[in-house]
Amino acid sequence: xxxxxxxVMAVATILxxxxxxxxxxxxxxxxxxxxxxxxxxxxxxxxxxTVAKYPPNAKPGFNSPEEVTAFLEKRWQLTGIxxxxxxxxxxxxxxxxxxxxxxxxxxxxxxxxxSTGFDSIEWYGTVETRHTKDxxxxxxxxxxxxxxxxxxxxxxxxxxxxxxxxEPDFRKPYFxxxx
Numbered sequence: 291x292x293x294x295x296x297x298v299m300a301v302a303t304i305l306x307x308x309x310x311x312x313x314x315x316x317x318x319x320x321x322x323x324x325x326x327x328x329x330x331x332x333x334x335x336x337x338x339x340t341v342a343k344y345p346p347n348a349k350p351g352f353n354s355p356e357e358v359t360a361f362l363e364k365r366w367q368l369t370g371i372x373x374x375x376x377x378x379x380x381x382x383x384x385x386x387x388x389x390x391x392x393x394x395x396x397x398x399x400x401x402x403x404x405s406t407g408f409d410s411i412e413w414y415g416t417v418e419t420r421h422t423k424d425x426x427x428x429x430x431x432x433x434x435x436x437x438x439x440x441x442x443x444x445x446x447x448x449x450x451x452x453x454x455x456x457e458p459d460f461r462k463p464y465f466x467x468x469x
Contacts, residue, residue: 315352315425323407323460331343331344331398331399331402332399333397333399333410333412333413333414333456334409334410334412334434335399335410335412335414335432335434336395336397336412336414337374337397338395338397338414339395340355340356340394340395340396340397340398340417341355341396341397341398341417341466342354342356342358342396342397342398342399343355343356343358343417344359344399344402344403345402345403348360350364352425352426352447353423353424353425353426353440353459354396355396355397355398356398356467358396358398358413358415358426358429359398359399359400361392361450362398362400362413362429362431363400363401365454366400366411366431366443366452366454368401368404368406370454370456371408371411371433371442371456372407373456373457374433374440374442374456374457374458375408375433375435375438375440375442376460376467377438377466377467378460378465378466378467379440379458379460379465379466380438380439380440380465380466380467381432381439381440381441381464381465381466382463382464382465382466384463385463387430387432387444388414388415388429388430388444390414390415390416390418391416392416392418393413394416394417394419394424395415395416395417396414396415396417396426397412397413397414397415398412398413399411399412399413400412400413400431406433407435408433408434409435409436410432410433410435411431411432411433411434412431412432412434413429413430413431413432414429415427415428415429415430416428416429420431423448426446427446428444428445428446429443429444429445429446430443430444431444431445441464442454443455
């Protein structure tokens with residue numbers, strides 16, 4: 291055999307062997323559009339050792355940080371947050387935000403995968419343990435844009451029976467617009 295024939299035979303053998311091998315599944319190569327991949331979405335305001343993974347692949351609830359994030363995204367749609375977050379409703383720092391009173395704290399961010407017009411929309415919450423199961427006790431939901439801060443809601447699993455107040459009177463003393 292000539293050198294040229296040997297080279298052609300070698301290439302043909304490589305191609306034949308490669309064609310007989312099963313190709314690697316596309317699922318193993320590319321992430322599925324139907325399976326959102328978790329992203330780093332750490333809160334800016336409150337550092338916690340237990341941060342919700344985003345996107346929350348959980349049903350809305352109160353038994354994990356992911357459930358709380360899913361619940362708050364369902365409760366507070368972006369249109370409502372934007373309606374609430376006017377300059378007059380910025381938080382008056384003379385008033386107290388939620389003070390954690392439990393050893394365990396959960397935290398998370400909402401709408402991490404979207405352009406919201408805010409630097410962050412996030413929550414943190416106190417956690418209570420009942421019969422070895424953790425559950426949210428209270429939460430604070432906040433929005434941040436630059437140096438502006440809005441305290442959207444302090445709530446608990448029992449207080450959520452009422453719809454969120456997305457247009458409270460900005461003349462209340464806990465808003466800077468009261469002056």
